[in-house]
Amino acid sequence: MALNDVKEWLYGCSRCGTCKDILNIFVPACPSGEMYQLESYYPSGKIAVARAVSEGKLPLDNDDTRERIYACTGCLSCEQQCGVYHHQHIFEIIQAVRTEAVGQGLLNPAYMVMVESLKKDDNVFGKPKAERGDWARDLDLKDAGQEKVATVYHAGCMLSFDRELWNVPRSAVALLKAAGVDVGIMGAGESCCGGRAYEIGYVGEFTKYAEHFLETFNSLGAGRVVTSCSDGYSTFRKLYPRVNIEMKFEVRHTVEYLDELIKGGKLKLTKKVPMKVTYHDPCHLGRHLGDDGIYDAPREVLKAVPGLELVEMERHRENAWCCGAGAGVSQANPEFALWTAGERLKEARATGAGALVTACPWCERNFKDAAKEYGQDIEIYDIAEVACRAL
Amino acid sequence: MIEAVRSKVVGELEKIVGARYVSTNPADLYIYSQDMTQAEPGWPDAVALPKTVGEIQAIVKLANREKVPVIPYLAGGNIGGLTIPLRGGITLDLKRMDRILEVNDTDMYAVIEPGVTFGHMKACLEKHHPHFVYTYAFSPPSTGVMTNALLQGLDSLSYRYGAASSWVTGLEVVLPTGELVKIGSCAVSDGWQSLAPLPELAGLFLGWQGTTGIITKMAVSLWPKPKHSVQMTFLFMDFEGADKALKALARTRVPDDIISLSFAWAGQEAFVAQSHEKISPYPALPRKPDDPEIIVSVEITGNTREELDAKVGVIEEVARQELKGVRMVGPQSAPSTSAFFPMQMLGVLSSGGGLTWVGSYGPMSHWLEAIKEGCALQDKHGFTRTSYSRVMNEGHFVGLRWLLPYDKGDPVLVEKIKALCRDQMEMIIRHGFIPYKTPVSAIRQLEARADPEWTKLHRRVKEMLDPNNILNPGRWGAPPA
Known part of the structure; x- marks a missing residue:
């Protein structure tokens, strides 16, 4: 979106500050504002900046000004707390200022590397495209590009290239196979969903990936795409409909699909997994989906694991504190990303849980890094990894 | 610089x-x-x-x-x-200084820092001291407790206790010259329970808009939380009926809070805003001939159901005996207004980022003429009537304002707002009302009408405390330009 597209919402905010805290419990809601404290880092401040840019009162050619606009994880907690008519468009406004900066040629070096990598290797990590399917090399999975399958498992950039997280997609496909699902992958033929490019203001790159993805998957004839990446999932669900191509397959997040398989009696979790865990709601699986936010399915899957005890953090479901990795922050501002995750780990530890379980590789990666950075003694898992132990 | x-x-x-x-x-x-x-x-x-x-x-x-x-x-x-x-x-x-430093259960006060909000206070009390309440202002939950008290704001307990500065029981202040001073009982003991019986130096800082010192700690009174509450609502067809009712209700000493709102605005803004839609008082919203003029809401609480019922009975008796012949509907019971916190402001924050008002405190005896003229000015300028009044300190004075939410992106509307505010400001001062959160222009207007010795005293106090005129200069106590 460009600033012109969000003009209707630019004047909605009076900077009343309601977005700063979670309604009713009044603990911090906005990672950016909470870390930096200056008003320009809060959602209301960013909207004011957007307004000033739109009115020509504030140029974007100041690195520190743009840094404030990029210091947002796109968690949408502000949109959850605000009740004013523009409330569902706050991140759109921030994203529009980012697009404006890109349009003015004011590029963030960290993102330039990412976008170059997208152009060259179809991923955001600068990794060779040929290595994309390595996580599944010994699994003997069907190649969905070569033979028709009912379900395509989409690993996404993070799970494809982060070896420390390979147990997540491997657990996910093990669970699907245990449930008798006819599953395949695209392997090296898989590409980025384009969601990250959209969030950092590269709308053209996003559109290119969305069109490619839709055309490719429509041609496969698979009825379903399952992904463990919440970022990717929300991109498919929320952003792809903006591209004028019909999606001829359904998209399911792993937790959503596992919940269905368990409830349908197709997946049986039988072994005891004696763990006390707390669940972190990924923003892209919750708030990003609005009224369709997926909050119950992951909890249902965890409750189906014999012997597992689930305890909740103070900020959960719609009011969950962000992991800190979203909207390009982990690439461009690791200090902010880790601080945000560190705050969440403290909250998780306060529950008495020995492990934090989530359903997004971006969250998992950032939590693992933060646990190491801050010496937090807590294990980090994806739900699929925990559920797989019960097979 | x-x-x-x-x-x-x-x-x-x-x-x-x-x-x-x-x-x-x-x-x-x-x-x-x-x-x-x-x-x-x-x-x-x-x-x-x-x-x-x-x-x-x-x-x-x-x-x-x-x-x-x-x-x-x-x-x-x-x-x-x-x-x-x-x-x-x-x-x-000062938002980083956001601790609630003490809640004293026996002496019923809290000591807070400048960054504490009404939301923080509510959450703290509900979690750790559920038998206490503070108050809430007609403002967002992020409003500062200290800000509200320093600016002598009006709250949900202002009928009982007056302006919010009245329940300040102690201060810690950095003076404009850098010294740190405590005010009230905390200056001479460990307790922050009261300003009395000492010379009331708190008056050097309360209401001064940050021109005489930077408050770093403040003690405010907490109140026992009643178990039962109800709101009773009256709809009055004319200003005269509302005036009669406010005066009669004020003298019962029964409610916690008495507010009145223009029906033309309050009758619909909250509903529209809660649907996340934009609503503006300009141009004036359509009115039906039989629409009421004023809504009066009375908040009543009781420690027991019997106490609550008895208080409701008093209000009903007032309606029967003292409001005979008044064109009205009610009273009708409704859920307590406190249930709307923290979103009670939504209706006036949904017009496009702008919110202003001409707000004032003045005598109940002049409320009728002032509200009529202020609403007539809104008619003249093409705005919906948006009056908001709160009976203060058991009826000894009244808060009167017109809330004006507006679209900041509409420069023509902004000019209309300014013109209306100028007219209303002149009018309320003429009727003996005193603008609160007083803008500089109104300070100068008040000074022009005030006893010159009063103005001189302000300036002497400011000069004595702030010889280099560094704290928020140009406002109260400012030397002549």
Whole structure:
């Protein structure tokens, strides 16, 4: 979106500050504002900046000004707390200022590397495209590009290239196979969903990936795409409909699909997994989906694991504190990303849980890094990894 | 501020609070240069966010040495133009000082820092002291408790206890010259329970808009939380009926809160806003001939059901006996207004980023003529009637204002708002009402009408406390331009 597209919402905010805290419990809601404290880092401040840019009162050619606009994880907690008519468009406004900066040629070096990598290797990590399917090399999975399958498992950039997280997609496909699902992958033929490019203001790159993805998957004839990446999932669900191509397959997040398989009696979790865990709601699986936010399915899957005890953090479901990795922050501002995750780990530890379980590789990666950075003694898992132990 | 001074001051600020908490970035300066009202923007030269009292003292001493203004900025919206720098300087954002330092269960007070909001206070009391309440203002939950008290705001218990400054029981203040002083019982003992029986030095700081000191701690009274509550609502067809009712209800000494609202606005804005739609009082919303003029809401609480019922009976008796012949509907029972916190303001925050008002405190005896004329001015300027009144201190005075939400992106509307506010301001002062959160222009208007000795005293107090005129200069106590 460009600033012109969000003009209707630019004047909605009076900077009343309601977005700063979670309604009713009044603990911090906005990672950016909470870390930096200056008003320009809060959602209301960013909207004011957007307004000033739109009115020509504030140029974007100041690195520190743009840094404030990029210091947002796109968690949408502000949109959850605000009740004013523009409330569902706050991140759109921030994203529009980012697009404006890109349009003015004011590029963030960290993102330039990412976008170059997208152009060259179809991923955001600068990794060779040929290595994309390595996580599944010994699994003997069907190649969905070569033979028709009912379900395509989409690993996404993070799970494809982060070896420390390979147990997540491997657990996910093990669970699907245990449930008798006819599953395949695209392997090296898989590409980025384009969601990250959209969030950092590269709308053209996003559109290119969305069109490619839709055309490719429509041609496969698979009825379903399952992904463990919440970022990717929300991109498919929320952003792809903006591209004028019909999606001829359904998209399911792993937790959503596992919940269905368990409830349908197709997946049986039988072994005891004696763990006390707390669940972190990924923003892209919750708030990003609005009224369709997926909050119950992951909890249902965890409750189906014999012997597992689930305890909740103070900020959960719609009011969950962000992991800190979203909207390009982990690439461009690791200090902010880790601080945000560190705050969440403290909250998780306060529950008495020995492990934090989530359903997004971006969250998992950032939590693992933060646990190491801050010496937090807590294990980090994806739900699929925990559920797989019960097979 | 000239660049050489600015860079020197900024360098020293960074040493005091850390570079991370000092900004001269144009985005920050732009944001602190304005608020939600139509007040003219004014840019600070720098923004600093101290965390400790010692840091504030060091900044104030630096400002004195360099003759640089300091504008205290507390939790909340900092509205009314009161923290918009008139002469540049350092905006001192105190939100990092956000602790509730003590809740004294026996003496029923809380000691807070400048960054504590109504939301924080509510959450703290509900979690750790559920038998207490503070109050809530007709403002967002992020409003500062200290801000509200310093500006003598009106709250949900103002009928009982008066303006919010009335329940301040102690202060800790950094003086404009950097010394730290305690005010009230905390100055002579460990307790923060009362300002009395001592010379009331709190008056040197309450209502002064941050021009005489920077409050670093404040003690405020807490109140036992009644178990039962109900709101009783009356609809009056004319101002005269509402006036009669307010006076009669005020003398019962029964309610916790008595407010009145123009039906033309309050009858629909909340419903529209809760549907996340935009609503504006301009142009005037259509009215039906049989629409009521004023809604009066009476908040009643009781420790027992029997006490609540008895109080309801008193109000019903007033309606039967003293409001005979008044064209009205009610009273009808409704859920307590406290149930709407924290979103009770939504209706007046949904017009496009702007909210202003002409607000005042004045005598009940002049309420009828003032509200009629103020609403007539809204008619004349083409606005919906948006009056909001609150009976204060058991009827000894009344808060009267017209809430004016507006679209900041509409420059024509902004000019209309300014014109209406000018007319209403002149009118209320003429009727003996005194503007609160007093903008500079109204201060000057009041000074022109005031006893010259009163104005001189203000200036002497300000000069005595702030010889270099560094604290929020240009407002109360400002020397003649």
